[in-house]
Amino acid sequence: MRMLFRFLFMFFMLIMTFPAMAALNIFACEPEWASLANELGGERVKSYSATTAFQDPHHIEARPSLIAKVRRADLLICSGAELEVGWLPMLQRQAGNTSILPGKQGYFEAAAMVERLDVPVEIDRSMGDVHASGNPHVHLDPRRIQTIAKALKIRLVTIDPEGSDYYQQRFKDFSQRWQQAMQQWQQQAKPLKGTRIVVHHRDWVYLFDWLGIEIAGALEPKPGLPTTAGHLVSLKQTLTSKPASMIVHTIYQNPRAAKRLSQMTNIPVVDLPYTVGGDIAAKDLFSLFDVTIKKLTGVLQ
Amino acid sequence: MKTKMTFFGAMVFVCFSSTSFAAKQGSFNPDISLTLDGRYGSYSNNSDYELPGFMLGGEASRGEQGFHIGHNELVISANIDDMFYGKVTTAIAEHEGETEVELEEAFIETLAIGNGVTFKAGRFFSDIGYLNNQHGHSWDFMDAPLIYRGLFGNQLIDDGLQISWVAPTDLYFKLGIEATRGERFPAGGATNDGKGASAVFAKFGGDVGVSHAWQLGFSHWNADVEGRTSGVHAHGGATEIPTFNGDSKVSGIDFVWKWAPNGNSRERNLKIQAEYFERDEDGTVELAGSSPLETSTYQGEQSGWYLQTIYQFMPRWRIGYRYDRLNADNMGSDALVLEEAGLDDEGHTPERSTIMLDYSHSEYSRIRMQYAKDDSYEDSDNLFFIQYIVTLGAHGAHRF
Numbered sequence: 114m115r116m117l118f119r120f121l122f123m124f125f126m127l128i129m130t131f132p133a134m135a136a137l138n139i140f141a142c143e144p145e146w147a148s149l150a151n152e153l154g155g156e157r158v159k160s161y162s163a164t165t166a167f168q169d170p171h172h173i174e175a176r177p178s179l180i181a182k183v184r185r186a187d188l189l190i191c192s193g194a195e196l197e198v199g200w201l202p203m204l205q206r207q208a209g210n211t212s213i214l215p216g217k218q219g220y221f222e223a224a225a226m227v228e229r230l231d232v233p234v235e236i237d238r239s240m241g242d243v244h245a246s247g248n249p250h251v252h253l254d255p256r257r258i259q260t261i262a263k264a265l266k267i268r269l270v271t272i273d274p275e276g277s278d279y280y281q282q283r284f285k286d287f288s289q290r291w292q293q294a295m296q297q298w299q300q301q302a303k304p305l306k307g308t309r310i311v312v313h314h315r316d317w318v319y320l321f322d323w324l325g326i327e328i329a330g331a332l333e334p335k336p337g338l339p340t341t342a343g344h345l346v347s348l349k350q351t352l353t354s355k356p357a358s359m360i361v362h363t364i365y366q367n368p369r370a371a372k373r374l375s376q377m378t379n380i381p382v383v384d385l386p387y388t389v390g391g392d393i394a395a396k397d398l399f400s401l402f403d404v405t406i407k408k409l410t411g412v413l414q
Numbered sequence: 415m416k417t418k419m420t421f422f423g424a425m426v427f428v429c430f431s432s433t434s435f436a437a438k439q440g441s442f443n444p445d446i447s448l449t450l451d452g453r454y455g456s457y458s459n460n461s462d463y464e465l466p467g468f469m470l471g472g473e474a475s476r477g478e479q480g481f482h483i484g485h486n487e488l489v490i491s492a493n494i495d496d497m498f499y500g501k502v503t504t505a506i507a508e509h510e511g512e513t514e515v516e517l518e519e520a521f522i523e524t525l526a527i528g529n530g531v532t533f534k535a536g537r538f539f540s541d542i543g544y545l546n547n548q549h550g551h552s553w554d555f556m557d558a559p560l561i562y563r564g565l566f567g568n569q570l571i572d573d574g575l576q577i578s579w580v581a582p583t584d585l586y587f588k589l590g591i592e593a594t595r596g597e598r599f600p601a602g603g604a605t606n607d608g609k610g611a612s613a614v615f616a617k618f619g620g621d622v623g624v625s626h627a628w629q630l631g632f633s634h635w636n637a638d639v640e641g642r643t644s645g646v647h648a649h650g651g652a653t654e655i656p657t658f659n660g661d662s663k664v665s666g667i668d669f670v671w672k673w674a675p676n677g678n679s680r681e682r683n684l685k686i687q688a689e690y691f692e693r694d695e696d697g698t699v700e701l702a703g704s705s706p707l708e709t710s711t712y713q714g715e716q717s718g719w720y721l722q723t724i725y726q727f728m729p730r731w732r733i734g735y736r737y738d739r740l741n742a743d744n745m746g747s748d749a750l751v752l753e754e755a756g757l758d759d760e761g762h763t764p765e766r767s768t769i770m771l772d773y774s775h776s777e778y779s780r781i782r783m784q785y786a787k788d789d790s791y792e793d794s795d796n797l798f799f800i801q802y803i804v805t806l807g808a809h810g811a812h813r814f
Contacts, residue, residue, distance in 0.1 A: 165624060167676035174679070176627045176672075176814040177586030177619025184530055184580045199777075199812040206499060206523070209530035209580050216496065238778060238806075338776060339729045365678050367729070 137273050142191035144389040145252040148397045152287045157276045166391030169365045175203035183208035193222030194249035218271050224249050226264040227257040230318050242337025254319035255295045302406050304413050309357040313366045329357035332370045340370035349377050359412045363387035383408050444492035445808035449551050451484035452802050459795040465564050467742020467759035469644035471599035472567015499523045530580035540570040541615050542633035544668035551803045554724045556784050560738040561691050561718035567599045586619040596637045603640025611637035624677045629670045636663040654704045656755035660697010685724045692717035699755050710748035717741050732772050740764040764790040779804045
């Protein structure tokens, strides 16, 4: 046992004396935040996304590789609002890394930086997987992305003050390009205003809020619960009286329910990327919105 | 008992009056959750349960027949401040007609040491093996693998201190040591002034592509045991209690592999898990209460393993298969004493095959059916169980 202690201690000292690594290690819970970190941090950051567009960010396990990543992270960027409640607190607790704990500068919660929609007045588990802090899928509104980018820039400067000018410059550059792109997207998305769309899960609330789209119904009978045949029938009835123009579906959701409803109602299904990497063309935040708006407007033509 | 019940009542009141905020994690109030577990069991064989070659203790049993409640657990946890995290788990179970409240876990853990180091102190599930530090209701089968039943009385819980360290490497590597009291089964006597047992464990893990993840663990536990007792034998009017004194060493290896297409476990996923443990014991066994005192030297070698596979073939539905096998090779100066103590393997190799099917309506509820062809002792048995496990309150952790 004493030998073990000695070995541990020496190993420990060795690691402690390593010079601070040049790049800031960023652990993003979702790909959109890794992409934003790259926009603002450029060469000064090395970002890793814990999930891909193919994975449901609600349903991730605190697996060994993620603990190892959090152990070495300088900054966690997550959606928050309880989206990662099943796995992130566990990672934070197990990694033994003090700088990324809740309340520390190394923990950045994107949803906390913006106003959230769908904040429930009362909450009960019979309502399904609802989040007390509101809908966490905030990245699908470019206006909110702009606000979050500003807050993230401030955070990067706090953690890595040496890079202050660099982050300021990159933020300015990003904001300019983002504002231009937003104008363009709004122009392209004009025909979508007032349309009714069926969603799988309420991940689209923020996009629809921005573009003036109405949710015509959700394939999940309650948030987080799988579709049932009975629910599809009642959805069909709703859609007969108040039709919708399309059904949107993302890559991490089972396509069967969307296809089935489409067969029953003749309403087309659109596969949307949802986040960076959800479509070959959606390589970063800019192309994510390019693709999303192109696909949505494509159905109307 | 009365105080216990009042305590239980108060806890339940706290829990229910707090469900509205419990859904919101990270609030000032602690996370509170209550797990309800109810069962129906049926056996084809009514003889007394035993596991030839193993002295049973702790919670080792094959469960009860008919309708009964299982482990109903109340868990309260929170970050205490920026330095500590704390957790209490109380299990409320019915045992021989009496309601028992058992303190399963009560520990604090450091948050702010840094450099991958964490201290844990109090009563906790040991981190040896893969299943040991998980709550029974998050196991994939209703009961513990036979080797856990035989060696640890289902689960190794002790009071003490744990120090662990996570390496700053891409490959997950965690090393930990535990020093504990050693009073509870399978230790006993709280020897060395209440520092009777210790453990070391190492875990490695990582991903292979986006669809696969794995973990491999090694562990070792040892204790100076004084007066570990096992099931009471009524024998010719006198009550004789098999008692072990001596050294006990357990070594184990555990492995878990998980697969989900593109890492999205929501639709389909597969989990393969196996553990092997062996125990070496050296000391004496006596039948306390016998007159004259019957005693024997004892050199015990026991080992066992299980392999299980769980497949979620569509959302909500999982099927699973588990195979268990044990082996005991115990020796001593008086074979009759060992036989009385249940340490004679009686020429039998305990084994068991179990299949299960479960349905989880949401993350918070699960209904399970389980059938086992149980040859863990000479009288072959068919065990059938139906179980529900539901969780009220705080969102549980998706542990690996």
